[in-house]
Amino acid sequence: METATNHNEISHEVTLYAEPIGHIGNFQITNALLTSWLAVAIIVTISLIIRFSIKKVPGKLQSAFELLLDGAYDLCDQVTGSRKISQKVFPLAIGIFFFVLFNNWLGILPLGGFGIVETSGVGENAHSAFLPYLRPGTADINTTIALAVIAVIGSNLFGILSIGAWKTFNKYVNLKALGNMAIKVRKEPMVLLTAPITFFVGILELVGEAAKIASLSFRLFGNVFAGEVLLGAMAAILAYVLPVPFLFLEVFVGLIQALIFSMLTLVYFSIAAQDHEEHDKKHGEAHAH
Amino acid sequence: MESVDYTTLAKALAIGLGAIGPGIGIGMIGKGAMEAIGRNPEASNKVFVPMLIIAAFAEAIAIYALVIAFSI
Numbered sequence: 001m002e003t004a005t006n007h008n009e010i011s012h013e014v015t016l017y018a019e020p021i022g023h024i025g026n027f028q029i030t031n032a033l034l035t036s037w038l039a040v041a042i043i044v045t046i047s048l049i050i051r052f053s054i055k056k057v058p059g060k061l062q063s064a065f066e067l068l069l070d071g072a073y074d075l076c077d078q079v080t081g082s083r084k085i086s087q088k089v090f091p092l093a094i095g096i097f098f099f100v101l102f103n104n105w106l107g108i109l110p111l112g113g114f115g116i117v118e119t120s121g122v123g124e125n126a127h128s129a130f131l132p133y134l135r136p137g138t139a140d141i142n143t144t145i146a147l148a149v150i151a152v153i154g155s156n157l158f159g160i161l162s163i164g165a166w167k168t169f170n171k172y173v174n175l176k177a178l179g180n181m182a183i184k185v186r187k188e189p190m191v192l193l194t195a196p197i198t199f200f201v202g203i204l205e206l207v208g209e210a211a212k213i214a215s216l217s218f219r220l221f222g223n224v225f226a227g228e229v230l231l232g233a234m235a236a237i238l239a240y241v242l243p244v245p246f247l248f249l250e251v252f253v254g255l256i257q258a259l260i261f262s263m264l265t266l267v268y269f270s271i272a273a274q275d276h277e278e279h280d281k282k283h284g285e286a287h288a289h
Numbered sequence: 290m291e292s293v294d295y296t297t298l299a300k301a302l303a304i305g306l307g308a309i310g311p312g313i314g315i316g317m318i319g320k321g322a323m324e325a326i327g328r329n330p331e332a333s334n335k336v337f338v339p340m341l342i343i344a345a346f347a348e349a350i351a352i353y354a355l356v357i358a359f360s361i
Contacts, residue, residue, distance in 0.1 A: 016359055215349075222352030223345075229359070256345050263342070 014229050018140040019131045021116060031115075036137030039102035072097075079263060080270040085162075089269045092154065096147060097262035100138055104224055104254030107136030108231070108247060138257075139224040141217065148216035151265040152209055159272030167275060172209075174202035216264060223257045300358045307354020314347035 018032035050065055058066060072094055076086040115132035137143045159168040170176045177198040184191045227250045234243040322340040326333045 218353055219349040222356045226352050226355050260345055
């Protein structure tokens with residue numbers, strides 16, 4: 001806390017990394033971690049309340065969520081193309097959606113004043129920094145990378161479960177195409193040319209998976225973090241009045257980013273569940289007829 | 290020799306150059322959406338949500354530049 005001898009101004013800079021606000025043993029608790037726990041607690045509480053008050057004649061809360069769930073399922077069907085895949089992927093997608101949404105919105109709650117003041121240095125060099133308790137979990141690169149890794153690895157596991165390990169493996173390291181070189185070379189010599197290209201495309205897909213993780217995580221982190229910086233800068237220019245329209249913008253951005261993250265997760269899962277060869281065969285038949 | 294600190298310039302260039310592409314992109318997205326709504330005003334509800342999502346994709350690239358500018 002600030003002492004009488006310390007007349008430094010308390011500064012608050014928005015840092016790229018989440019600030020530590022406490023310890024449990026050796027385990028450091030950052031404000032982003034605290035906020036994501038809070039988000040999880042809110043989601044669990046709401047879902048338990050709804051779970052234990054389900055009636056045949058729905059009340060207000062239940063009908064609101066039934067409406068929401070119905071709309072979300074329809075949106076999910078549009079992406080995946082079939083109710084069967086939707087039913088398998090939907091719980092993960094909507095879970096990610098609500099987690100990201102609550103994290104984004106908790107960060108812009110006007111409770112930024114709650115926090116601790118940390119003083120570092122001594123005497124003349126003393127410097128007090130304000131550390132807020134609430135920082136959206138999604139404004140910490142660790143959270144978003146974790147979510148992105150879950151989405152990408154989960155989509156590949158889903159691919160293995162739905163089309164088989166061998167086919168999923170061949171998407172990336174295309175041994176099948178190399179094998180076809182030996183088998184089909186007599187019938188169609190062109191395969192000598194096309195198979196190495198197909199193999200190389202498979203390797204590119206492998207790079208693409210890494211790019212998916214990077215783009216997913218940086219998109220979410222960047223948007224939420226930039227929102228924090230924007231609000232801070234606007235409040236510094238003209239406090240209380242100027243940030244208001246930007247607060248509305250951030251509410252909107254939080255919703256859109258949560259939607260985009262869960263939509264992309266859905267897209268990755270439904271792509272992983274598709275069989276490339278079957279797809280090509282169908283196309284070939286359609287052209288032939 | 291006196292060394293000059295170019296960090297601020299690097300930050301300004303990173304976000305400044307990085308914002309050009311997404312700016313053009315969002316303009317084109319808006320143009321496409323406005324043209325579509327102008328031709329078929331009833332479809333404005335159907336056009337609006339995809340427009341927002343695609344605009345968010347384009348905006349994300351400017352955000353990458355912003356993150357880089359902050360981390361320099």
